[in-house]
Amino acid sequence: MASNQEEVTLLGVIGSPFVCRVKIALKLKGVEYNYVEENLANKSELLLKYNPVHKKVPVFVHNGKPLAESLIIVEYIDETWKNNPILPSDSYQRALARFWSKVIDDKIVGASWKSVFTVDEKEREKNVAETHEALEFLENEIKDKKFFGGEELGLVDIAAVYVAFWIPLVQEIAGLELLTSEKFPNLYKWSQEFVNHPIVKESLPPRDPVFAFFKGRYESLFASK
Structure with missing residues (x-):
């Protein structure tokens, strides 16, 4: 090793x-x-x-x-490093994990970011709708599993750290409802489980300075409107 x-x-x-x-x-x-x-x-x-x-x-x-x-x-x-595998050993499951990770990057990261950091109201509404639609796919994919890959953390969970930690942060700054327990009960439950996993907890940035940084960005964007 x-x-x-x-x-x-x-x-x-x-x-x-x-x-x-x-x-x-x-x-x-x-x-x-x-x-x-x-x-x-x-x-x-x-x-x-x-x-x-x-x-x-x-x-x-x-x-x-x-x-x-x-x-x-x-x-x-x-x-x-072969210990604690992140991707499944089954080739079909591995391909699926890559697919869902790409969905997160292609469909969720950009749209949810623009939902918050876009001044234009119409553009913003369009991005909120796109975010909801994409989160719905993840909601149906996680179902009642603990993690996307089953009992252990895997590639899709790691890719979705943005959903679990950053979306709640920026939606609070903008006063939006993107990921809520009412709208996405399975995904919300997963996000709580995920951010409290000991390995994830130790890897996440401290919330307050990150919140302050993005709040500053949000306020300056709307101040210059």
């Missing part, structure tokens, strides 16, 4: 759900790593060198070899 752990570095920012995915995966595998906090307003030479395509975090560096994009990184971690 030690050879895989020689040199593991994660470049990130504290309030990023994508960085948080990687932190959960590393914690689940018990991998020790160096964490480098980036300033996205003033990107480091390291970040630009390791992710010249997107110039974004997370960037994961294993023995000098960089990888970008959170879901790709999580899969790499799963393949490199």
Whole structure:
């Protein structure tokens, strides 16, 4: 095991759900790593060198070899450290887990973000409706399971950290109802179970500073309206 752990570095920012995915995966595998906090307003030479395509975090560096994009990184971690598997061993179930993780990124992250950080009222309503529709798919997928993959945390749960931690945060800032126990009882129950899982709890950023940061962003957006 030690050879895989020689040199593991994660470049990130504290309030990023994508960085948080990687932190959960590393914690689940018990991998020790160096964490480098980036300033996205003033990107480091390291970040630009390791992710010249997107110039974004997370960037994961294993023995000098960089990888970008959170879901790709999580899969790499799963393949490199074999304990506590994140993806199912069955090829069909594995493909499904990738599918649902992509649904979260394609259908939920953007729409829910724009629901909050869009000044135009019509545009906002459209994004709220899109978010509800996509969350409904997840609601039907989780059903009465503890986690998306069954009894243990898996890829879809890790991908959905955005749904469990960030959506409740930004909906409170904007006074919206995106994820509620009335509308999505199964998904809401899952989100509580998930954020209280010991590994997830230790990997999540502290809520107050993240809340304050996004509240500041929200207020300045509407102040300049």
